[in-house]
Amino acid sequence: MKNLAQNIADVPRSVAFRPATILVPWLACLAVALGVHHYLPMIVDEYWVNVFRRMGVFVMAAVSLNVVNGFAGQFSMGHAGFMAIGAYVAAGFSYYGSLYFRGEANVDDFMIQGTLLMLVGIVAGAFAAAGAGYLVGLPSLRLRGDYLAIVTLGFGEIIRVTLELTGKQVYDAKAFQDAPLSTLATLPFNGSTGFERVLPYANLFWVWLFVGVVCVVAYRIKNSSAGRAFLSIREDEIAARSMGIDLTKYKVRAFVLAAFLGGVAGAIYAHTGVNPSPTDAGFQRSFDIIIFVVLGGLGSLSGTAIAATLLTGLSEVLRGPESIVNSPAGVWSLAGIALALAVGSALLKAVGNRGWRVLAVASVAPVLLVCFAYLAQWLATAWGVKLSDYRMILYALLLILVMLLRPNGLLGVREVWELFGPEKPARRPGAVGPGKEPAP
Amino acid sequence: MSDQPPVILSVRDVSVRYGAIRAINNVSFDVRQGQILTLIGANGAGKTTTLRAISGMVRASGQVRFKDQPITGVRPDLLVRRGLCHCPEGRGIFANMTVQENLDLGAFTRTDADEVEKDKARVFELFPRIKERLKQNAGTLSGGEQQMLAIGRALLARPVLLLMDEPSLGLAPQLVQTIFRIIREINQAGVSILLVEQNAHMALRVAHHAVVLETGSVRMSGPAADLAASDEVRKAYLGHG
Ligand SMILES: Nc1ncnc2c1ncn2[C@@H]1O[C@H](COP(=O)(O)OP(=O)(O)OP(=O)(O)O)[C@@H](O)[C@H]1O
Ligand SMILES: [Mg+2]
Numbered sequence: 001m002k003n004l005a006q007n008i009a010d011v012p013r014s015v016a017f018r019p020a021t022i023l024v025p026w027l028a029c030l031a032v033a034l035g036v037h038h039y040l041p042m043i044v045d046e047y048w049v050n051v052f053r054r055m056g057v058f059v060m061a062a063v064s065l066n067v068v069n070g071f072a073g074q075f076s077m078g079h080a081g082f083m084a085i086g087a088y089v090a091a092g093f094s095y096y097g098s099l100y101f102r103g104e105a106n107v108d109d110f111m112i113q114g115t116l117l118m119l120v121g122i123v124a125g126a127f128a129a130a131g132a133g134y135l136v137g138l139p140s141l142r143l144r145g146d147y148l149a150i151v152t153l154g155f156g157e158i159i160r161v162t163l164e165l166t167g168k169q170v171y172d173a174k175a176f177q178d179a180p181l182s183t184l185a186t187l188p189f190n191g192s193t194g195f196e197r198v199l200p201y202a203n204l205f206w207v208w209l210f211v212g213v214v215c216v217v218a219y220r221i222k223n224s225s226a227g228r229a230f231l232s233i234r235e236d237e238i239a240a241r242s243m244g245i246d247l248t249k250y251k252v253r254a255f256v257l258a259a260f261l262g263g264v265a266g267a268i269y270a271h272t273g274v275n276p277s278p279t280d281a282g283f284q285r286s287f288d289i290i291i292f293v294v295l296g297g298l299g300s301l302s303g304t305a306i307a308a309t310l311l312t313g314l315s316e317v318l319r320g321p322e323s324i325v326n327s328p329a330g331v332w333s334l335a336g337i338a339l340a341l342a343v344g345s346a347l348l349k350a351v352g353n354r355g356w357r358v359l360a361v362a363s364v365a366p367v368l369l370v371c372f373a374y375l376a377q378w379l380a381t382a383w384g385v386k387l388s389d390y391r392m393i394l395y396a397l398l399l400i401l402v403m404l405l406r407p408n409g410l411l412g413v414r415e416v417w418e419l420f421g422p423e424k425p426a427r428r429p430g431a432v433g434p435g436k437e438p439a440p
Numbered sequence: 441m442s443d444q445p446p447v448i449l450s451v452r453d454v455s456v457r458y459g460a461i462r463a464i465n466n467v468s469f470d471v472r473q474g475q476i477l478t479l480i481g482a483n484g485a486g487k488t489t490t491l492r493a494i495s496g497m498v499r500a501s502g503q504v505r506f507k508d509q510p511i512t513g514v515r516p517d518l519l520v521r522r523g524l525c526h527c528p529e530g531r532g533i534f535a536n537m538t539v540q541e542n543l544d545l546g547a548f549t550r551t552d553a554d555e556v557e558k559d560k561a562r563v564f565e566l567f568p569r570i571k572e573r574l575k576q577n578a579g580t581l582s583g584g585e586q587q588m589l590a591i592g593r594a595l596l597a598r599p600v601l602l603l604m605d606e607p608s609l610g611l612a613p614q615l616v617q618t619i620f621r622i623i624r625e626i627n628q629a630g631v632s633i634l635l636v637e638q639n640a641h642m643a644l645r646v647a648h649h650a651v652v653l654e655t656g657s658v659r660m661s662g663p664a665a666d667l668a669a670s671d672e673v674r675k676a677y678l679g680h681g
Contacts, residue, residue, distance in 0.1 A: 225548065232534050232545050238497065239532025244520030244549035244597060299536075413536050 025219075029212025037205035043333070048316075049204060050273070055312040056207035057269045060214045062292035062308040063301055064261030067218055069290070070298040070413070071227060072254035073234025074140050075149045078156030079262050079289050084163060084281035085132050086125035086263030087270035088189055091198040093121030094271065096170075096188075098199075100180055103173040118201040118271050122210070125267035126260045132159075133259025137252035156286050163278035164192040171197075194277025195270070202271035210268050214261050218301050219415075221257060230254050231299065231413070295402055297409030302416040307409070314398070317369070318391040321376035324369070331373075334366040341366075348420070355420030445473040448632050449494070449524075449601055454502035456486075456493050463489040464656040466502070471601065471649075476623070476633040478643040478664065480677055481653035487636040488529050490653070491603045494634070495519055495526035506601065521549045523600030527607070529636075531590040535579025539570060542578045542589055546596030556596065563592040566622055584615040591622065601632045608639050620646050640677035644668040652677070 041049055065079045097117040098104065136155050140148050169190035170176050176183050189195050202210075221227045229250045232240040241247060270276045279285070296307030317324065324330045341363030348356035376387040387394065402410070411419075449471040456463045464486035471477045479487050493500035496516040504512045506524055516526065534542050543563070547556045564571040567588040573581060578589060587607055594602060607623065608616040620642050627633050627646075637643035644650055647664040652673065660667060667673045 225544075228537075228541060228545055229548065231537055231541070235534040235536060236532050238528055239534065240545075241497065241516040242495065242520070242526040242528050242532065243545045243593075244517045245545075246515065246517045 025216045026213075029209060029216060032212055033205050033209035036208045037203065040204060043329075051312065051316050053202065053204060053207045053272045055309055056204075056211045057265055057272060058289070058292060058308040058312050059211050059305045060265035060268065061262060061289045062296065062304040063215055063218050064258050064265055065289050065293050066258075066296075066299065066301060066304050067221060067230070067261065068254045068258035069293055070300070070304070071222060071230035071234065072251060073230075073298070074251060074254060075145065076136070076152040076255070076258065077149045077283065077286050077290065078136065078152035078154070078159075079258070080283070080285035081156035081159035081281045082129040082132060082259040082262040083266030083269065083285075084159055084276065084278075086122075086129045086266030087276040087280060088125075088163065088195060088266075089128045089263075090118065090121030090125035090267030091195050091270040091276050092184075092189070093124055094118045094201065095195070095198050096176065096180070096184065097121075099170070099173045099176045103177065114199055115201050115206070118206075118267075121270075122264055122267040125270075126263035129263025129266065130256050130260035133255040133257075133262075134252060136259070137255030140251050140255060141248050153283055153286070156281055156283055160278045160281040163189060163281060166191050169193075169196060192278055194275040196275050198270055198276065200271055200273035202268045207268055207272065210264060214264055215301060215305060218261060222299075222301065226250065226253060234299070291399060293409075295399065295409055297411040297413060299413035300409065300411040300415055303409055303411030303414075306411075306416065311395075315391070315395055317373075318394055319388050321373045321387055322380055324373035325377050331370055334370050338363045338366040352423050353420055354423045358416070358419050445475065447471070448473045448507060449634065450503075450505045451490075451494065452503040452505075454490070454493050454500050454504060456489050456498055456500045458498075462656060464493065464653075467653070467656075467658055469649075469651045469658065469661055471632055471634050473632055474627070474630060475648040476627050476635055476646055477649045477651065478635045478637055478640075478647035479651050479653060480637055480640045480643055481659075482676075483638075484655075485653040486656040487653055488605055489656075491526060491605055491634070491636060495524060495603055497526070517549070520597055523598065524603070525594045525597045525599035525601070526603040527590055527594040527605060529605035530609070531586050533578045533581070533586045533590060535577065537578060538575055539578050539581070539589060540574040542593055543570075543574075543596055546593030549597060555598075559596055559598065563595055566595075566625065567592050584611050587611060587615075587619060588622075591619075591626075595626065595631075599631055601634065602626070603634045603636075605636045606638055607635070608637065608642065616642060640673070644673075644678075 036052070040052060044052070061079065061083060065076065068074050068076050094114060094117040097120075098114060101113070132155075136152060139151050143151055166189035167186035168188060170183055170188045221230075229240065229245045232243060232245060233247060233250060233254075237247060266276075266280075269280070292308040292311060293304050295311070296302075296304030324334070341359045345356045345359035345363060348354075348359060379385040379387060447470045451470070452468050453466045454468070455465050467486070467490055469477065469479075479490060481487050489498065492498045493502075494504055494511075496511070496514050496519055500512065502512065503510065506519070506522065511519060511522075511524070519525075534545065537545075543560060547559070550556055569585060570588055570592055573585065578586065581589060587609075591604070591607060594604075604623070607619050611619065616639060623633065623635065624646050635643055635647060644664045644667060649662065650664040650667045651661040652659045652667065660670070660673070668678070
């Protein structure tokens, strides 16, 4: 047996405070956002730029929902409600803010101040959503499983109906400037028509910057002591309590954090050129986000981010699969991705990194996509069958297939980078038997 | 009696009902500082319920005092901070987390990181096998390893009093021996232990005192050696004719 000092030396220590580990992720977020903002429009057209903005919103939504559903295991089905709160509050700030300060909302030369109003709105929206998260988190202390799901579902519907009952939107800057507070008191969010003329300040840069921020924050939460407490509550509440974890405090905390980040996602969503409307709070939207989380892996941030990205992209591709083969650039870039992944996989295998399996599987996906596109084209020309008509069926089939192949989601609770690293030594047979212990 | 160590946990007339079911009824006993008290009894006698009543996991009536302070109705997480730890029945391992993360959760209430590392080293000394498996998911450990992890994890909270619920459940005889040896080692390091066991034979051997529960009430109590020698216990729990 090793001596005590050696045992202590071998224990992996918690990471010490280093400015680099704090700063690097944020700088990386900034770099990614700038890169996406500048290079993506060179590769894809306007339509796909918008797809990528929506994709970013869904990644934020899925990652934030994962904090409560994945980490803490409290099944919330009203996440769209929190997002809608964030969306309406932020849109209220940027729309009525510009009406008040500028006297006009529907102008484009207002970018800098408009963006500022949006940023203020994002913060306000996130806090408003967090407040709602606190209220919804309280009943979660008494409820479990199905019952909690029903309560949170009801919460989303309450938000939707409340938004439908809001007052008429005010377009007249003069009227608003004269009586801003009494106007706001009527909740002028345009009822079931939806909040109009919110300017799309959240371009690719802002969307993906906030994607990065939300992901880094969620990752920090996962690896904090609170994150470990969340996971332990999800695993076994009684054992978590016997570790000294205050269930009440941490369950509510999970709801508040998820709602806060969901509020950010909603606030960005409101500024991507859509009219935020009451249906955005409905259960249909909540389900879409739950699908991303379940498919990516409850508790896995990278898994949910990947699932949200791929599924959003795929549901677009399914609108017209044959368009891929009609654009040589599309086929070539997919082939390039496949080749790069295959080469990467071979390299990893050569250096004995177990991540090669991940890359090998990933490299097949673009190939399958191109094959699928050719199949779609052939069906269309030879048989006159348009696959895009069956888009929702194909999407649903794909979800079923993934769940059958990966019942715990793409990555389970682990993160994608945890699948890389040196090959594990093969498990010694018979290492588990009682023989090794010294007899008493 | 005057040379007995002081009482660290005193249980007086504690009763628990689950709806209409009365699970335990006016249970009383004392655990003394630095000693092992074992609670034995048939299935459904109320042993687990008694531990839950002490650690605040179920609502109980009666008086429980820990270190001379009343703790009836105090939340379990606050009790852990005071040094009363409950190692629950069925191990309560966090299956989808690594062994390392499980251990970290054991020290959840502590802020003295350096001391925690030292305690971890001690745990690894007790259970060298745990250390080989730090990065492995706890759910993939064997039953015996899971039990070792559960005990090691509870020790990381630096308990003054450790409540253990059937630590030998489902283990091979040899491993049972090991677990009991470790229970004794933990006790010798100064931790008082309240041990619930099906394996009355072994439990009576390591314990200083014993309490026999029968359908929710204390049937007998006294020094473990006396009980092990009594005809009634030998017949009912030790399987001697
Ligand atoms: N949550 C509960 N709801 C209702 N009845 C319960 C509950 N928990 C335990 N009981 C009942 O209380 C009685 C005592 O149960 P307890 O778990 O304390 O027994 P035990 O002595 O630990 O048994 P075992 O040795 O089988 O673990 C049993 O009759 C059991 O059915
Ligand atoms: Mg029991």
